[in-house]
Amino acid sequence: KWMVENWTWVFYYCGIYMLVIFGGQHFMQNRPRFQLRGPLIIWNTMLAMFSIMGAFRTAPELLHVLRHYGLFHSVCVPSYIEQDRVCGFWTWLFVLSKLPELGDTIFIVLRKQPLIFLHWYHHITVLIYSWFSYTEYTSSARWFIVMNYCVHSVMYSYYALKAARFNPPRFIAMIITSLQLTQMIVGCAINVWANGFLKTHGRQSCNISQTNINLSIAMYFSYFVLFARFFYKTY
Template identity: 70%
Template structure:
């Protein structure tokens, strides 16, 4: 393993002041002191969405078209910026230091202020992303298990993992930023009245499935390293959590993929999603 002070960093063409001023020790301390607040946020979230569904039963749906356009555009912009700022470090690490370093050394937080800042922003963003569900509830669209289960587990796992500087998160963060860039752009275009071809939804769902496969593979490889006594900055408990999470996502996304595309194309519409955005897990822009 190469010493941290010899880590090769990407040559950024420009570094913003808020990135150069990032101090990872402070953010880690803050998260160590506050990550359990995520459980309270999740509790409030569950009360709001299911209580909201109950209150909306006999009320007309809200349209919220303008708010929805702004919301999806902001999330798409944030995800694109996050992808653009974390992918260079990811590729530089793979190119100069190899796969082991990319999985087992948290230099993306400790040595790179740009990637470190956007990694912390990624973790924090899982809280406001809970707002996706509010649109579903207020617009009286089907709230599926995968949607709220995915939101609460990602938030809790991300916040907990940041307290440990889980090094394999480098892969998870980059993959999520990239997929969300496409997904929220798709939602934004639909909200603005420019729906992309349905093949785009198929592509995004396929990328989501691929993301889960890669996530499982990275975790299994990490588990093997730990079993062999090879140093890797991931705790065995974190690996177990991550494997359980990614595998459950894979099963749920695969089930959705089957219902949305295979069963529907075979003429079996029973149980298949009728909302055009269901294949992307969230039904926000019909």
């Protein structure tokens, strides 16, 4: 209830985040970089474990709904948060987790690594959209949550191994970026379906607002463009 009534606090959090990361870059400009290898291993391992648990607790609900009720239910009926207590709890944790995930950028700043636009833009927009969607019990968000948990399970596991100097093969990084691109394509497709269902059945049958669809499709499309550009320049 607190998050529903006070979700706009997220804009203050984003403002503080921007001040910290860009102020931090200025502060670190003439200072030696921190190694932070140990904390980085712990950080990425914790986020990997959290994402893996989240995927195992939310993906079965989506698969069950698709198998027994179909695509319309998966996009338009928020039973994952209204009726499934386990999935609802992990949805709440997912939304909350977008705040501590901002800590990824702190490591980049303190280790004086390149801070690209894609990184901080992605963190801010996901945080804002997640909190906003939670206030509406957005039905299509079950897709976005499951995809994010699954991709982050692989991504943070890779980061943890890399921080521990296991040096996974380069193609693993390519696979992760490919998974992220696939996530953006599916996200856009879900929003197109949601838009069609909303126009056909109305808001009473499809629990998603037109504003949410517009914001979500703009967000996913921008991610696709940025990740595709990153893939092209990196690989």
